[in-house]
Amino acid sequence: DAGVIQSPRHEVTEMGQEVTLRCKPISGHNSLFWYRQTMMRGLELLIYFNNNVPIDDSGMPEDRFSAKMPNASFSTLKIQPSEPRDSAVYFCASSLQISGNTIYFGEGSWLTVV
Amino acid sequence: GENVEQHPSTLSVQEGDSAVIKCTYSDSASNYFPWYKQELGKGPQLIIDIRSNVGEKKDQRIAVTLNKTAKHFSLHITETQPEDSAVYFCAARYSSASKIIFGSGTRLSIRP
Numbered sequence: 001d002a003g004v005i006q007s008p009r010h011e012v013t014e015m016g017q018e019v020t021l022r023c024k025p026i027s028g029h030n031s032l033f034w035y036r037q038t039m040m041r042g043l044e045l046l047i048y049f050n051n052n053v054p055i056d057d058s059g060m061p062e063d064r065f066s067a068k069m070p071n072a073s074f075s076t077l078k079i080q081p082s083e084p085r086d087s088a089v090y091f092c093a094s095s096l097q098i099s100g101n102t103i104y105f106g107e108g109s110w111l112t113v114v
Numbered sequence: 115g116e117n118v119e120q121h122p123s124t125l126s127v128q129e130g131d132s133a134v135i136k137c138t139y140s141d142s143a144s145n146y147f148p149w150y151k152q153e154l155g156k157g158p159q160l161i162i163d164i165r166s167n168v169g170e171k172k173d174q175r176i177a178v179t180l181n182k183t184a185k186h187f188s189l190h191i192t193e194t195q196p197e198d199s200a201v202y203f204c205a206a207r208y209s210s211a212s213k214i215i216f217g218s219g220t221r222l223s224i225r226p
Contacts (some may be wrong), residue, residue: 043203054226
């Protein structure tokens with residue numbers, strides 16, 4: 001079975017540019033999570049969805065960040081405009097349901113903003 | 115607030131010895147505690163988990179213990195091998211928000 005699929009795997013962009021990260025969750029999973037990983041702050045939960053509806057976006061750092069889930073098999077995390085401090089690995093994860101089931105991570109999108 | 119603390123941040127053990135990583139959580143209503151292993155360049159992978167109705171769980175060389183009264187849980191790896199070298203994360207699911215919060219990670223190195 002295919003796991004969580006993220007794209008792009010690596011992106012280098014200039015400050016001020018728009019960045020769009022994409023995620024395809026595991027088929028049948030109805031919860032989706034976006035995490036950011038940095039050396040300084042570890043793994044931070046940015047936002048999560050249940051049945052395509054955003055449940056908690058309190059971890060989204062600021063208005064430059066937005067996330068959507070138009071259907072059960074696709075989600076995007078957008079940064080506009082990007083800044084160097086946004087450089088990090090962004091992970092998407094999915095689970096069968098919010099309440100307690102295992103969450104499965106993708107391989108991550110490595111973002112560098114210069 | 116929601117918080118998971120993890121110690122130590124780095125751990126080096128001789129191959130064949132045991133490794134122990136400890137975590138504490140703040141929400142007494144938390145009921146699910148997974149452990150993840152992250153290898154370089156990859157996403158975290160679940161290695162074992164424990165629910166609040168169980169005090170201990172074991173899977174081959176890996177075991178987890180949970181003390182609900184003290185709000186702490188631990189990962190034990192016995193007979194460590196070179197492939198155990200990785201970063202390990204503990205996590206807790208906060209029932210009030212149904213979201214999983216991660217500890218800061220432990221970089222485990224196995225010395226040959």
